Amino acid sequence: MKILVVGTGYVGLVSGACFAEMGHHVICLDIDHEKIMLLKQGKIPIFEPGLKELVERNVQAERLLFSTDYKSSVEASDVCFIAVSTPSQPDGSADLSYVFQAANQIAEEMNGSKVIVNKSTVPVGTCKEVEKLIKLKLQQRGKRYAFHVVSNPEFLKEGDAINDCMKPDRIIIGTKSTRAAELMQELYSPFNLSHDRILIMDPASAELTKYAANAMLATRISFMNEMAGLCELVGADITKIRKGIGSDKRIGYSFLYAGVGYGGSCFPKDIQALRATAKKEEYKTPLLDAIEEVNQRQKNVLNTKILDYFSSELEGKTFAIWGLSFKPGTDDLREAPALNLIRFLLENGALVRLFDPVAMTKAKALFKKSPQIQWCKNEAMAATGADAICLMTEWKQFRFIDFSEILPLMRGRAFFDGRNQYHPAEMGAKGFDYFSIGQPVVLGAKASVEIASVS
Ligand code: NAD
Numbered sequence: 001m002k003i004l005v006v007g008t009g010y011v012g013l014v015s016g017a018c019f020a021e022m023g024h025h026v027i028c029l030d031i032d033h034e035k036i037m038l039l040k041q042g043k044i045p046i047f048e049p050g051l052k053e054l055v056e057r058n059v060q061a062e063r064l065l066f067s068t069d070y071k072s073s074v075e076a077s078d079v080c081f082i083a084v085s086t087p088s089q090p091d092g093s094a095d096l097s098y099v100f101q102a103a104n105q106i107a108e109e110m111n112g113s114k115v116i117v118n119k120s121t122v123p124v125g126t127c128k129e130v131e132k133l134i135k136l137k138l139q140q141r142g143k144r145y146a147f148h149v150v151s152n153p154e155f156l157k158e159g160d161a162i163n164d165c166m167k168p169d170r171i172i173i174g175t176k177s178t179r180a181a182e183l184m185q186e187l188y189s190p191f192n193l194s195h196d197r198i199l200i201m202d203p204a205s206a207e208l209t210k211y212a213a214n215a216m217l218a219t220r221i222s223f224m225n226e227m228a229g230l231c232e233l234v235g236a237d238i239t240k241i242r243k244g245i246g247s248d249k250r251i252g253y254s255f256l257y258a259g260v261g262y263g264g265s266c267f268p269k270d271i272q273a274l275r276a277t278a279k280k281e282e283y284k285t286p287l288l289d290a291i292e293e294v295n296q297r298q299k300n301v302l303n304t305k306i307l308d309y310f311s312s313e314l315e316g317k318t319f320a321i322w323g324l325s326f327k328p329g330t331d332d333l334r335e336a337p338a339l340n341l342i343r344f345l346l347e348n349g350a351l352v353r354l355f356d357p358v359a360m361t362k363a364k365a366l367f368k369k370s371p372q373i374q375w376c377k378n379e380a381m382a383a384t385g386a387d388a389i390c391l392m393t394e395w396k397q398f399r400f401i402d403f404s405e406i407l408p409l410m411r412g413r414a415f416f417d418g419r420n421q422y423h424p425a426e427m428g429a430k431g432f433d434y435f436s437i438g439q440p441v442v443l444g445a446k447a448s449v450e451i452a453s454v455s
Helices: 011-021 033-040 052-059 070-075 097-109 126-141 161-166 179-191 203-234 238-246 267-281 286-299 302-311 335-349 360-364 379-383 404-407 425-427
Strands: 002-006 023-027 064-067 079-082 114-118 147-151 171-175 198-201 316-320 350-355 373-375 388-391 412-417 433-435 440-443 450-452
Touching: 002 011, 002 097, 011 023, 011 052, 011 064, 011 079, 011 179, 023 070, 033 147, 052 064, 052 161, 064 412, 070 097, 079 097, 097 373, 114 126, 126 203, 147 179, 147 203, 147 404, 161 433, 171 179, 171 203, 171 316, 171 335, 203 267, 238 350, 267 286, 267 335, 286 302, 302 335, 302 388, 302 412, 302 433, 316 335, 316 379, 335 350, 350 360, 350 379, 350 440, 379 404, 425 433, 425 440
Parallel strands: 002 023, 002 079, 023 064, 079 114, 114 147, 171 198, 316 350, 316 388, 350 373, 388 412, 412 433
Antiparallel strands: 433 440, 440 450
């Protein structure tokens, strides 16, 4: 099948490459000329494990092309996916201007019957809006081509996107047309061999399923963060609570990690967009409101611990920041909790020494040159001369650090672990004053390890 994917970002590029890997002929189109130029030169504009090899293989096999030209791309395709960004507007609702722009340009160039598939995360009713828009454009052009608009939300997660795309838990297809459903089933048939993963439903349910899934995952994170705060006050340990509740099959262990709050390009904006949809319907969503409120509080939880430890004197103090991306496995910095902490430290006159295994280039573009910021080649360099280390992204390479080499490099001995990567007692025994999320504080500086409760 001949496929066009409009929008060559995290979703568009990964899905385009995966469709090509399954034997389809794919054109990935973007209005960002620089991005397409890089891709044509064999360079991948984002970090995603395995993506470079996948793209290379399919470009060589001539199943994957890149373009900025709507006319030739639309004309060459049977199915046009829309995978453009849907950022938040100031009121929290999804900005659909990129989706409508893409749909308009597809309609402008349609030369026959097509299926238009919306993969972007969009509020209920967007399928209908896109359908109206295409109908109108075709009328204006005096054309009467048959077309269907289908909702097909994407569930991949950055860092493991290829695996998610190749072996999805489910493939949701929202359409009321039997013809369009059959075509989508055929298109996805290579992904559906081991067992049936396809769920066909009406477009509104498909559109809402995507938001409901992200809201559910964010709920689990905020729930654990709320429990973590309580643990700190009553002297309990959130990692033990996780095991205690996760072992219940009805609950399970996934997404039950306390930390510095969720970030990324999806959860924050999708929760806001879902709340905005409910508000438009004059429907109260106290649970959704609380998920976000807890997350906002959680994003500042390390700031408070840092202020307490340094008696609010941060001017001239040096902080090593380990990890910048919003999660491991990606260079995506959108809504990354590390950015929030860095801005807080800079505002308070502190110096920051930053290191991330893959997100340094993107991070450098976000901060102005400043004598307060030092970009470091590795975690040891970041720790050199630091009063404290703050671990913000749980990259695997931070798991097995030889701390006996790190501590002597530092000026101080504080360790703020925003991802609960280490065992408090062990960090104390290594000489750190160790603060984490919902676990006991250990002051390693004291001769005997002291377990204290956090303020
Ligand atoms: P992205 O910002 O990485 O990429 C979007 C791309 O669309 C950009 O390259 C941009 O230049 C391009 N674009 C914008 N308008 C265009 C137009 N009119 N024509 C052609 N190209 C255009 O975004 P993303 O992270 O890939 O997300 C895309 C959508 O998928 C969003 O709705 C997002 O919520 C959803 N989604 C994202 C993820 C994820 O993990 N990133 C997962 C599931 C769903």
